[in-house]
Amino acid sequence: MDFDIQTWISVAAFMGGALAMGLGAIGAAIGEGYTAAQANAAVSRNPGISGDILKSMLVGQAIAESASIFALVVAMILLFTSFTSQSYVTACVMLSSGLCMGFGAIGSGVGSGFPAGAACMGMARQPAMSGRLTTNMLIGSAVCQTPSIFALVTSFILLFTDFSARAVSPTWAAVLGAGFASGLGAVGSGLGGGLVAESGCKGIARQPLSATPVTNVMLLGQAVTQTTAIYGLLIGFILMFKSFPATDSIAPPMALLGAGLCMGIGAIGPGIGEGFTARSAVKWIARNEGATADLTRLMLVGQAVAESTGIYSLVIALILIFVA
Amino acid sequence: MAIEGADIVQAAAYLGAGLSMGLGAIGPGVGEGMAAAKACEAIGKNPREAGLLTRTMLVGQAVSESTGIYSLVVALLLLFVV
Numbered sequence: 001m002d003f004d005i006q007t008w009i010s011v012a013a014f015m016g017g018a019l020a021m022g023l024g025a026i027g028a029a030i031g032e033g034y035t036a037a038q039a040n041a042a043v044s045r046n047p048g049i050s051g052d053i054l055k056s057m058l059v060g061q062a063i064a065e066s067a068s069i070f071a072l073v074v075a076m077i078l079l080f081t082s083f084t085s086q087s088y089v090t091a092c093v094m095l096s097s098g099l100c101m102g103f104g105a106i107g108s109g110v111g112s113g114f115p116a117g118a119a120c121m122g123m124a125r126q127p128a129m130s131g132r133l134t135t136n137m138l139i140g141s142a143v144c145q146t147p148s149i150f151a152l153v154t155s156f157i158l159l160f161t162d163f164s165a166r167a168v169s170p171t172w173a174a175v176l177g178a179g180f181a182s183g184l185g186a187v188g189s190g191l192g193g194g195l196v197a198e199s200g201c202k203g204i205a206r207q208p209l210s211a212t213p214v215t216n217v218m219l220l221g222q223a224v225t226q227t228t229a230i231y232g233l234l235i236g237f238i239l240m241f242k243s244f245p246a247t248d249s250i251a252p253p254m255a256l257l258g259a260g261l262c263m264g265i266g267a268i269g270p271g272i273g274e275g276f277t278a279r280s281a282v283k284w285i286a287r288n289e290g291a292t293a294d295l296t297r298l299m300l301v302g303q304a305v306a307e308s309t310g311i312y313s314l315v316i317a318l319i320l321i322f323v324a
Numbered sequence: 325m326a327i328e329g330a331d332i333v334q335a336a337a338y339l340g341a342g343l344s345m346g347l348g349a350i351g352p353g354v355g356e357g358m359a360a361a362k363a364c365e366a367i368g369k370n371p372r373e374a375g376l377l378t379r380t381m382l383v384g385q386a387v388s389e390s391t392g393i394y395s396l397v398v399a400l401l402l403l404f405v406v
Contacts, residue, residue, distance in 0.1 A: 188353070254335035258342025262399075265346030273357020280361035284368025291371040295364055298378055302360020305385045309349035309392040316345040316399045324338055324403060 005091075009083055012091035016098025017078035020155075023102025024071025024109075027190070031064040031113020038117030042124035049127050053120050056134060060116020063141040067105040067112070067148040067190075074101040074155050087164035092172040096179030097158040100236075103183030103264075104151020107271070111144040111194020118198040122205025129208050136204055136215055140197025143222045147186030147193075147229040154182035154236045167246030173253030177260020178239035181317070184264030185232020192225035192275025199279040203286025210289040217285055217296055221278025224303045228267035228310040235263040235317050242321070252324075259320035266313025273306040341402040348395025355388040 039057035043050045078098055083090060119137035123130050158179065163171060200218035204211045239260060244252065281299035285292050363381035367374050 192357075249331045249334075251331055251334035251338060255338035255342075258339040260342075261339075262342035262346040265343075266349035269350035269353025270357075271353070273353040273355065273360075276354070276357040277360035277364065280364040280368075284364055288368045288371065291368055291374075294367050294371050294374045298364055298367055298374070298381070299360065301378065302356070302363060302381060302385070305382070305389065306353050306356040306360060308356075308389060309352045309395075312392060312396045313345050313349045316341060316396070316403075319403060320338060320342055 005086055005088060006084065008088065008091045009085060009094060012094040013078045013083060016094040016096070017075040018098070019095075020071045020078065020098035020102040021075040023099075024068045024075075024105035027106035027109025028064050028068035029109070031110045031116075031194075032061040034113040035060050035064065035116040035120065039120040042120040046124035046127065049123060052127070052130055053123055056123060056130070056137070057116065057120050059134070060112070060119060060137055060141065063138070063145065064109050064112035064116065066145060067108040070148055070152045071101050071105045074098065074152070074159075077159060085164045088168050089163045089166060089171045089175065093158050093163055093175050096176045097155045100151050100158065100179035100183035101155040104148050104155070104186040107187040107190025108145050108148035109190070111190040111192070111197075112141040114194040114198035115140040115144070115201050118201035118205075122201050125205045126208060129204060129211075132208070132211055133201055133204055136201055136211075136218070137197070139215070140193070140200055140218060140222065143219070143226065144190055144193040144197060146226055147189040150229055150233045151183050151186045154178060154233065154240075157240060161240065166243060169247050170244040170252045170256055173257040174239045174242075174244060177257045178236040180260040180264040181232045181239065182236035182264070184261075185267035186229050188268035188271025189226050189229035190271075192271040192273070193222045195275035196221045196225065196278040196282060199282040203282055207286045207289070210286050213289060213292045214282055214286050217292070217299070218278070218282050220296070221274070221281060221299060221303070224300070224307070225271050225274045225278065227307065228271045231310060231314045232263050232267045235259060235314070235321075238321060255320045255324040259317040262313050262320065263317040267310055270306050270310035274303040277302045277306065337402045337406050341399040344395050344402065345399040348392055352389050352392035356385045359384045359388060
């Protein structure tokens with residue numbers, strides 16, 4: 001059996017679309033389920049404001065849903081656009097685009113569910129703080145969505161850039177690596193950012209007077225959790241836009257694929273770990289506002305140490321791309 | 325396209341270096357984050373001991389970092405020595 005290039009491109013596009021939506025559905029569903037569970041607990045605690053809680057649940061779920069809507073858009077493009085090309089690279093591009101968006105939606109979907117659930121629970125505890133809680137939830141969830149937006153950007157650049165003129169041999173691995181770096185790199189940051197935002201909403205409900213330092217430190221902590229997703233995006237961009245010389249050997253493509261996997265997988269742990277740290281710092285600022293300065297300093301020192309393995313991954317990925 | 329044995333070995337070393345550092349970064353990242361989270365909790369409960377707690381946290385994180393450094397060393401060995 002001998003298939004032409006166009007057949008392989010269609011096969012890769014359908015596989016990519018299926019993977020994008022299949023993987024992309026995981027996170028949002030878990031996050032929204034968590035939100036609904038917290039909303040039920042909140043209504044049972046304070047049935048008098050069930051309308052407000054329901055509204056807040058739906059808003060929070062809508063934000064969590066956006067990650068999987070990105071995946072749906074990418075899947076639809078992969079299924080219904082006819083890509084014509086005479087290069088096998090295009091087939092890898094289709095697969096990579098789907099994988100990138102699928103993985104990229106997991107963390108943000110789960111993460112955005114956490115602040116929405118905490119906001120529902122917080123409203124039941126402190127109905128007077130509903131407005132502030134909703135604002136905090138919206139800001140926190142928006143930050144959680146950024147890694148999935150990075151994945152969407154990478155996915156779109158892969159889909160709408162013409163890679164067919166490049167040399168097949170290292171470029172196929174470069175585009176796959178770019179998808180892995182940006183997609184897997186988004187998992188930890190999305191999840192970590194969600195943990196911090198959850199703690200921010202809980203803190204405001206517990207101690208309304210410390211709402212300002214809680215929101216400030218929440219945003220600072222979330223910003224640090226996003227850094228590893230940015231490293232993933234950076235490696236993805238380098239892999240997509242650097243032109244690599246043609247080669248017959250198998251080693252250079254594997255170096256590029258290795259760079260993508262290294263940065264993508266290496267970004268997961270620091271993102272989650274930094275989220276744990278900032279969650280705890282925000283939680284204790286709400287309980288003991290006097291220690292805000294000490295807690296912020298310790299949080300940043302702790303996060304910097306947790307970041308180190310993410311930086312090692314970045315270094316190894318850069319060595320694999322530029323030196324190997 | 326003839327692929328030689330040495331070429332496959334080199335390819336495996338490159339891919340292995342990436343996987344070594346990538347997978348090896350997960351554990352220390354999560355573990356050090358947990359250590360720092362508990363240190364934040366402790367300072368929240370007892371702010372006067374901030375100096376002692378920061379020192380303890382950093383020592384604990386340094387130990388937890390060691391596996392990340394092993395991964396880095398193995399990745400660098402795969403890239404430049406093997």
